[in-house]
Amino acid sequence: MKTTTLTAWAMIILGTYYFIYGEPYIAKHYAYPFEHRATIEAVANTNKIPASLVAGVILAESKYKESAESDRGALGLMQLMPETAHWIAEQMNQPKMTDTDIKAPATNIQLGTWYLGYLMEEFNHNEVLALAAYNAGRGHVESWMEEYQWDKNFNDIDAIPFPETRLYVRNVLKYQERYEELYGQDY
Known part of the structure; x- marks a missing residue:
């Protein structure tokens, strides 16, 4: 006994x-690794978005695999299409980049975070719409907003027409929450 x-x-x-x-x-x-934490925190702070959101996007997009390349040609940690990366670099007054430049972790995080911040501004800091646009494209989200009369307060993830985008938004928001639990909200 x-x-x-x-x-x-x-x-x-x-x-x-x-x-x-x-x-x-x-x-x-x-x-929930947090590689490149200093870079993510600095760039997220510059772009006025939560580092936990950026970390969640990276986990969803590439699982922190620096050499990630999608079948469609998206590159790096934040899975940027080269055309989008070139447009972002242009907006940021940076020189034209090669695919190797786009894949470089610090550059990829800088470009992807700038774009995420841009989408957050465009969609009135609505994370659901900004993440849907990051995944499916701004044009799709804008057309859904018009077609379904969504406003900037939209938060019904189940109403997103693309199953992949619904899952993506859910996952990123879940990852963001978990990053905040593990690493704190003020990072």
């Missing part, structure tokens, strides 16, 4: 230790 009681207490102590210290460690290192 004594051994059973000791074993039970040991399991309770180990379980408590895991949930307090182990689970966040595992989550941070495997499920």
Whole structure:
């Protein structure tokens, strides 16, 4: 009986230790990495958007794989189409870039975060609309707003016509919340 009681207490102590210290460690290192944190925080701050949102986009887009390239040709951590990256660079008064430049983590984060900030401004800081535009394109979101009479307060993710975009928006917002839980909201 004594051994059973000791074993039970040991399991309770180990379980408590895991949930307090182990689970966040595992989550941070495997499920929700935060590579390039200093760059993400600095660029997010410059563009007046939460770093947790940028981290969530990167996790959804590339799982932090720097060499990520989609079948459609999107490049880098934030999966930027070269045409979009060139347009962003032009808006930022930066020189024309090669695909290698676009894939470079610091550059990709800078361009992608600027674009996300641009979309947040365009859609009145509505994360659902901005993320839908990041995934499906501004033109689609603008046409949905017109067709379905969505306003800048739209938040019904289930009403987004593209299943992939619905899932994308849900995932990024879930990831953003988890990043805030693990790393704090003020980063």
